[in-house]
Amino acid sequence: MSVGFILTNNFTLTALATFMDALRLAADDGDGSRQIRCRWTIMGSSPEPVKSSCGIPVARWEAFQDPRQFDYLVVVGGLLHAGPQLDAQAVEYLRTAAAQGVGLVGVCTGSFVLSRAGLMRNRRCCVSWYHYRDYLEEFPDHQPVAEQLYVVDRDRITCAGGAGVADLAAFLIERHLGSACAQKTMHIMLIDKARPAGQSQPQPPTAVEGGPAIVNDRVRRALLLMEQNLTTPLTVEQISSRLSVSTRQFERLFREATGMSPNSFYRILRLRYGHWLLRNSTRSVTDIAQETGFSDCAHFSRQFRGVYGVSPSGLRRDGPPPGPPAMAEGLSAVTALALDRDLVPPDRRLFE
Template identity: 65%
Template sequence: MVTRASEGRERPAERPALTVGFLLTNNFTLTALSSFIDALRLAADEGDGSRPIRCRWHILGRKDEPRMSSCGIAVAPDRDYDLAGLDYLVVVGGLLHRGPQLGADAAACIHSAARQQIPLIGVCTGSFVLARAGLMQDRACCVSWYHFRDFVEEFPDLVPVAEQLFIEDRDRITCSGGAGVVDLAAFLIERHLGRAAAQKAMHILQVDPGRASGQSQPPPPVGGPVLDARVRRAMLMMEQHLSDPLAMEEIAAKLAISTRQFERVFQATTGMSPNRFYRLLRLRYGLWMLKTSRRSVTDVALEAGFADCAHFSRHFRDLFGINPSQVRKESEATEPRLTQARHRPDMGEGPQERRFYE
């Protein structure tokens, strides 16, 4: 391709500052793809024409084989498995346990990129794809809190991180997914095109300025591997209903066991009652909101599923040893104080409870 100079002479087009290739898994998450590309196309053009000038992006694969997203919308590749000129290769994951995520050609493409030292990015469950390919050894791997236990059970030799939005470890970047994909895109745009281009994309998308990779995910994960499948299901239900807490009777009914049996099994597995575990989840969610948003303490209390601010503040202070309002005022000192408060002897936590809480 050529561009025409003002005096009429033709000259070769400049290479884009950032070119990204995308590999889509079967049942990939459409949001992860679209939000990443939207940030790129907004940064690519100094105006508002979405022209791929400073950034370019390609969906790799066979053009006659559209890839189906988890929501049922198919996306057709625009480029074969050609890695030429790519600055990054992004693997967009999606639903787990729905058959093979990638075919042989796509898997070979990933390994070829690794051999050519093209940085690999796994977004959403793309981290699982990279780990299954043996490409995450001795590297930090960011996963969503939602799939934390799945990752631990499948890859016992790897250490997942579910407290951050994304992690860059040498030539691998992994992202938990969701809105964090936009932050990752802004991070790369700023690196290659400058801060102004990243800010432009975020402003047009009406997203707060790019959060750093170390920003916490909502909500923080709790606990390690749980052997009892019923308890795992109960924990997942609790994690999905932080703002509108489920009654223990309702959870037990969904597990097809009595409330008494549910409470007994949960206590034996985790070392604490399901009510207490649920409250810990909601309080940690409240802590995350206090540290990462500008909501009032009352709004945070309601969002964390508490009836009123007083109820939330009392339990928050009992657990963390600090008032919610102090978290806002002393953000730089919050983490050390909370770490000390977790193990106060008067909290009555046993070793098992601390393990699942941390």
């Protein structure tokens, strides 16, 4: 198994290290690290080191080689809005490799790089839930997937990043070297077993195509603050202060944009996250209540039943009740959409 890595400007060091270490452990017996069963290298246009998003520079090992000697070329993405990710020479190299049938892998925001090079047309593309809306805005005619760890679509493989890179590496190792080698690699990395591609990303996606658009910048920033503070909810006064507006003005703007008060919307957002955790994790109801910022399990259960028409334990035991979910009194159409689908997130670039 032969893999060539191409690093983007401000690439994610975790993605590179995880993928490369998995190959290293699969390549030799024990942790000898010799490139026997696997070969890997880092290529680039320039001998100048490429800086990772955490500031650690990594230099290429060699210039671009004949792409046909690789099973996969892995584009390691990183910060999305920090300037060009690859130069023209690297992009042309990827296009040449694609024309020659070499497998292309995009990890982290590497999916954006492949899409910008025109290499993901008519293919499903895995993106992080965090950048789902960014991807839709830039590539409205593509097919993003934000509910899986990684997606294999013929000779294009894309991964949301994070710990999912280890799962993808194990999948490729098993494909080429067998399940025993993949299992040994995971165990040395202290991972019980690799998760399948279709397993949900740990945080539920918060953007759905066709959802209601939030135009006001301050409201969109407020939604991001809410989304990032689910466990310890912010007060309306704290959010207003961060947005540099009065509490009264913020509440007015928020109601105009969503049809709800900030507190009602925030509560629905936290309950939706709790709903997702109940369906996609084995955590106790008490743990989920704490994770979603409720003072105790009883409070969480009352609020949850009022919105979804079933208790948290009942949902986990019997599944959701038939028909549309119940709504608390006075909730708007935006909230109804939030109960049945996912909320559209703010534009995260405002805070990057």
